[in-house]
Amino acid sequence: MADFKPRYTPGEVKEEEIVRIPDMKGNVKEVMEVEGMIVPVQAIKSGHIPDMRENVKKIRDMKCRDDDIFLCAYMRSGTHWVWEITNMLTTGKLEYLTRPKETAMMEFNYPEDFDKIPSRRTLNTHLPLRLLPKEVKEKKLKVIFVQRNPKDVVVSSYYFLQKSKMMPFQGTFEEFLMVFSTLGVMVNWFDYTLEAEEALKDKEIDMHLIYYEELKKNPVPAIKSLSEFLGTDCDDEYIAKVAEMCSFKGMKKANEDVKDIGDFKFEKALMQGHYRKGEIGDWKNMMTVAQSEQFDEVFSDRMKNSSFKFAFSK
Template sequence: MAADNISNGLVPDWRYHVDVIEGMNYRDDDVFMCAFPKAGTHWIWEITTMLLDGRPEYSPVSKVTSMLEFSTTDELDRLTSPRLFNTHLPYKLLPSDAVRKGAKIIFLQRNPKDIAVSYYSMLKQKKNAFPGNFNDWNQLFLFHPGNSYLTVYPKNWFEYTLEWEQVMRSEQRLNLHMIYYENLKQNPVEEITRLSRFLGSSTETMYISEVANKCSFRNMKKANIETKDLSRLQGEKTMFDSMFRKGEVGDWKNWFTVAQNELFDKVHSDKMRECSFLYQYTV
């Protein structure tokens, strides 16, 4: 999949692009949104765009237009400030100036069972993206050290998440705001207010409520169809048209068998036994 995307010009060649990202120009008001795939980045990107813009209006473009992995530095340089970048990269591969100067980072988390289901469902929208069934996918998600199915950068969810926790423990320059997908679903006004305060944007009650309403799952799904220019996505357009699938917490229960769930819990317990992050699997 990654090779196809590179050859058809959808994304830059990762073998060279990672060094380019590290040296890209940084502006003091840049904001970076970091998350593992399918943690809710389209949702948070739209919310944050509204907060930075000061208007509860949908952006006419997709978040792909400001994604570090999918964009050339020339394209990113042409974006107007404040720029909101989004990425699945680990902290150590962010632009070096952004790391050195303590750029604002939004770190989004979601329970890994719903991530696994959402990721599998998205890949199945792309022809030949993943040939196996959900049980095959569950094995890959749990045990593979990383591959092109799971992210551009070769890390799996466990490694990616533990790496970020270590950064949060040790990096003194870190200027980070963490959001749990499940908290945002339960208390959107409260979580959006916290995010807006972190960004230095308005926390006026009426404005936050309007942003929350515009960015409800139902309204976001409608806006993705009616207002987004997805022309840049070329062969991936079908996959992005169906990006907003359910937006639920706990949909994993409709997919996991008892045996699959027990295996997932065991692997999670073993690999994340020293991790301080807590996940909600139902709300």
């Protein structure tokens, strides 16, 4: 990443803050713990994104606008997709935004960087819901939570992170599956998902749940439900056009032709690889029977008290 000028002051990391995790080949990953998350030391030191240690505090105390929307999802769960849909609903324009989702991503910016975004802002994050701004609860701001079956999430994440300079993963899929099932990527998927379910149950957050698979199979009713949650005045004809424009094919083409990645060129390969397949059940092309059964055991144990229902195939 030496070819790109840091956007922020690189963070200093003390030796005692570093946790070294060996992989199956004897390579060592340097990470650190931040608010219960496992953050690569490189992400702190690079200066390409804000120092997470400082930023989580700023995010918590962030001043929000009364009409702000927060889009939350575990990585590779459909965040780009729903972000584009939401912007079309709130702006009333059948246009892809030229700026990428990362310009409105809380991990990639300090809160003051969002001041230039016109209302109605849709800010997005992969952070656990407990780290959202305090005003989300106080002002009863709209929160969209996107879910995708974890087997497809792990496969998509594996391919995605192979291209990353910030959070690279160069091991085998077997190694990544083990990491995903235990530590997770920044945060464990099971911990993240169960925490979100508790937030849904206690109703302290005004939250709307979207399943990736339902949005894929039946986009028009799913988008209509989201429009009603957001209070946007969109008729059925408009919603059908949004669904068409935000198909996988349309989104992939827009990502290649429309988006100006600007300050995020340090992750150019990663950002250009956002759209790989987008299929339901692609995990079957990657996981062995043994790996699938092993994951099922973990899933059954961790999610035994959950009411979430996931579609693992078409």
